[in-house]
Amino acid sequence: MRAVSEIMHGKPREIFLTNTQTGRRERLETLEPGKIRFYSCGPTVYGFIHVGNLRAALVSDLFYRWFKRAGYAVNFVRNYTDVDDKIIKRAAEEGISPEELARKYIREVEKDYAVAGLEEPTHKTRVTDHIPEIIALIGKILANGKGYVTPSGEVLFSIEAFPEYGKLSHRNLEDNEAGARVEVRDEKRSPHDFSLWKPAKPGEPSWDSPWGKGRPGWHIECSAMASKWLGQQMDVHHGGEDLVFPHHENEIAQSEAASGQAPYVRVWVHNAFLNINQEKMSKSLGNFITARDFLTRFGGEVARYLLLSAHYRSLIDFGDEAVENALTSLERLYEAKQKAVQLQGLRAAVPDLRAEAAWGQFAAQCQDARRAIDDAFAQDLNVPGALGAVFTLIRDFNRTLGEPLAQATPSAILGAGEFIRVLEDSLGGLLGIGRSEPGQALERFREIRAQLPGKGGLAKPTADEIAEQIRLRAEARAARDFAEADRIRKDLDARGVVIKDSPAGTTWQYK
Ligand SMILES: [Zn+2]
Missing domain, CATH: 1.10.730 (Isoleucyl-tRNA Synthetase; Domain 1)
Structure with missing residues (x-):
C-alpha cells in the first residue's frame, strides 16, 4: 500500500538491490532524494564485442529503465575504454592508429547497441577525453600519500597505504602473495600495487604529465570519469562479475584515497556470465559469439529475451534449447x-x-x-x-x-x-x-x-564472419605471422569450417 501511495504523490518507490559488497539485498538509499547516480563499465573497443559484453550492456540498460520507471531522475554514465594494450596491438595489425581503431569499433558497438534497443545513457564517455581529469586525480592520490612514482616513471597505487583494500571482493591477499599469477617487479613495494600512470613506450599514444609522457592505467579511468560526471560518491555501480577484482576493488581504493570520502559507491551490482552449450565462452573452445553475429541471427527482440529473461545474477546457459524456449514464450x-x-x-x-x-x-x-x-x-x-x-x-x-x-x-x-x-x-x-x-x-x-541447426550448431560462424576471418588470416600471412594464420585456420576448423587455399584464393565450406 505504501509504495502505491508514494507513487500517487510523485515520490519514487523503494528499490531493493543485492549489493555485491555485503552479499545482502538492501534498500537503496540515494545520496540525494529522488535522484540516482549510476555508472556502468563499458567495453574496451579493440574489435567487435562478444555476446557476454552485450549481456552486460543490456543489464545496465535494464537498470536504467527500471530506475526511471520507479520515479527517479537518473544520471547514467557508460564509458568506452579507448586506450589499452589490446587496442594498440590490434591497431598495429590493422595498420591504422590506435585512435582510428578505437573510433572504428566504437561505431560498430554503437550499431550493435542500436539493434539491441539500448537507450542512450546521460553521458557516454571516452578515456581519451578525460586525460586532464585522470592526471588531476592521480595528483590527489599522490598528495594524500597513497601512491608513489618509481624510478622508471611509473605511478603506482600503494595498497599498504589503503588498509581497507579488499572490502568489495573480500579477497585475502596473503593467499596469493607473490604467487604465480601476480607479477612481482623490483619497483613495486607490494605485489598488488597497481599502475595509475604508465610511462610512454615508443610508438604508443601518450600524453604529457607531471611524471613525464605516458598513458593512464586501466582502473583510474573509471574513477576519473565517474567523479567528473557523478561526483565523488555515487549510488549504484554496475559491471560484469569478472570486474569485481581487481577493477572495481581498485576503483574504490583510488576514489576513496583521492577524495577521503567513503563509500565511493553505495551499492555495487554485478551480472553473471553466459555459458554456451554448458561451456564457458572462449576463443580457444571455438564457441565465441560476437554480439553482431548474435543480433544478426536473432534480431533485437529475441536477443533481448535470451539475455534478459533470466535474473541478471544467474548464469545463462545459451544453446539451441534456450533459443527454442525463448521463441515458444515470445510466440x-x-x-x-x-x-x-x-x-x-x-x-x-x-x-x-x-x-x-x-x-x-x-x-x-x-x-x-x-x-x-x-x-x-x-x-x-x-x-x-x-x-x-x-x-x-x-x-x-x-x-x-x-x-x-x-x-x-x-x-x-x-x-x-x-x-x-x-x-x-x-x-x-x-x-x-x-x-x-x-x-x-x-x-x-x-x-x-x-x-535452427542441430545441437551445437549455434557456434557455427556466418558467411560474413568467415570472410572476415579469412581476410585477417591473409593479413597475418602477408605479415609472415604464420602462427596467427594457423590459429585462425584451427579456430575455424573447430567451429565446423574448412578452408582451402588455391592459386585463385581461399575458399571455405561447412564440414
Ligand atoms: Zn570500469
Missing part, C-alpha cells in the same frame, strides 16, 4: 497480442451480461499484473517474477476470450486495450519486448526456428 505472447488487436478491430456487438462480468474481472487482472511487474522489479530486478505475472495474464486473457473469438462487446474491446498496454508499456517498457506488430513478429520467429 505465446504475440499470438495473444494478435488476438487482442483483432478484437479491437471488430465492430462493437450488443453487450451481454455474462461477458461484461468476465471482462470486468479481466480488467482488474490487468491492473494486478501491472502492479506485480513493478513489485517484481523493485525486488532486485526480478525479471522471471515479472514474466510469470505476464504469462499468467496471457492465460487469463485466452480464457476470457474463449473460442471462437469473443463478441466484441464494449468491455471486451476495453479489456483488449488494457491487455495490450500491459504487454507494450508495463513489460515492454522495461524489457524492450512485446512492442512489435504481431504478424511481423510471428513471421520472424518462424524464420529463426527454420534456421
Whole structure:
C-alpha cells in the first residue's frame, strides 16, 4: 500500500538491490532524494564485442529503465575504454592508429547497441577525453600519500597505504602473495600495487604529465570519469562479475584515497556470465559469439529475451534449447497480442451480461499484473517474477476470450486495450519486448526456428564472419605471422569450417 501511495504523490518507490559488497539485498538509499547516480563499465573497443559484453550492456540498460520507471531522475554514465594494450596491438595489425581503431569499433558497438534497443545513457564517455581529469586525480592520490612514482616513471597505487583494500571482493591477499599469477617487479613495494600512470613506450599514444609522457592505467579511468560526471560518491555501480577484482576493488581504493570520502559507491551490482552449450565462452573452445553475429541471427527482440529473461545474477546457459524456449514464450505472447488487436478491430456487438462480468474481472487482472511487474522489479530486478505475472495474464486473457473469438462487446474491446498496454508499456517498457506488430513478429520467429541447426550448431560462424576471418588470416600471412594464420585456420576448423587455399584464393565450406 505504501509504495502505491508514494507513487500517487510523485515520490519514487523503494528499490531493493543485492549489493555485491555485503552479499545482502538492501534498500537503496540515494545520496540525494529522488535522484540516482549510476555508472556502468563499458567495453574496451579493440574489435567487435562478444555476446557476454552485450549481456552486460543490456543489464545496465535494464537498470536504467527500471530506475526511471520507479520515479527517479537518473544520471547514467557508460564509458568506452579507448586506450589499452589490446587496442594498440590490434591497431598495429590493422595498420591504422590506435585512435582510428578505437573510433572504428566504437561505431560498430554503437550499431550493435542500436539493434539491441539500448537507450542512450546521460553521458557516454571516452578515456581519451578525460586525460586532464585522470592526471588531476592521480595528483590527489599522490598528495594524500597513497601512491608513489618509481624510478622508471611509473605511478603506482600503494595498497599498504589503503588498509581497507579488499572490502568489495573480500579477497585475502596473503593467499596469493607473490604467487604465480601476480607479477612481482623490483619497483613495486607490494605485489598488488597497481599502475595509475604508465610511462610512454615508443610508438604508443601518450600524453604529457607531471611524471613525464605516458598513458593512464586501466582502473583510474573509471574513477576519473565517474567523479567528473557523478561526483565523488555515487549510488549504484554496475559491471560484469569478472570486474569485481581487481577493477572495481581498485576503483574504490583510488576514489576513496583521492577524495577521503567513503563509500565511493553505495551499492555495487554485478551480472553473471553466459555459458554456451554448458561451456564457458572462449576463443580457444571455438564457441565465441560476437554480439553482431548474435543480433544478426536473432534480431533485437529475441536477443533481448535470451539475455534478459533470466535474473541478471544467474548464469545463462545459451544453446539451441534456450533459443527454442525463448521463441515458444515470445510466440505465446504475440499470438495473444494478435488476438487482442483483432478484437479491437471488430465492430462493437450488443453487450451481454455474462461477458461484461468476465471482462470486468479481466480488467482488474490487468491492473494486478501491472502492479506485480513493478513489485517484481523493485525486488532486485526480478525479471522471471515479472514474466510469470505476464504469462499468467496471457492465460487469463485466452480464457476470457474463449473460442471462437469473443463478441466484441464494449468491455471486451476495453479489456483488449488494457491487455495490450500491459504487454507494450508495463513489460515492454522495461524489457524492450512485446512492442512489435504481431504478424511481423510471428513471421520472424518462424524464420529463426527454420534456421535452427542441430545441437551445437549455434557456434557455427556466418558467411560474413568467415570472410572476415579469412581476410585477417591473409593479413597475418602477408605479415609472415604464420602462427596467427594457423590459429585462425584451427579456430575455424573447430567451429565446423574448412578452408582451402588455391592459386585463385581461399575458399571455405561447412564440414
Ligand atoms: Zn570500469
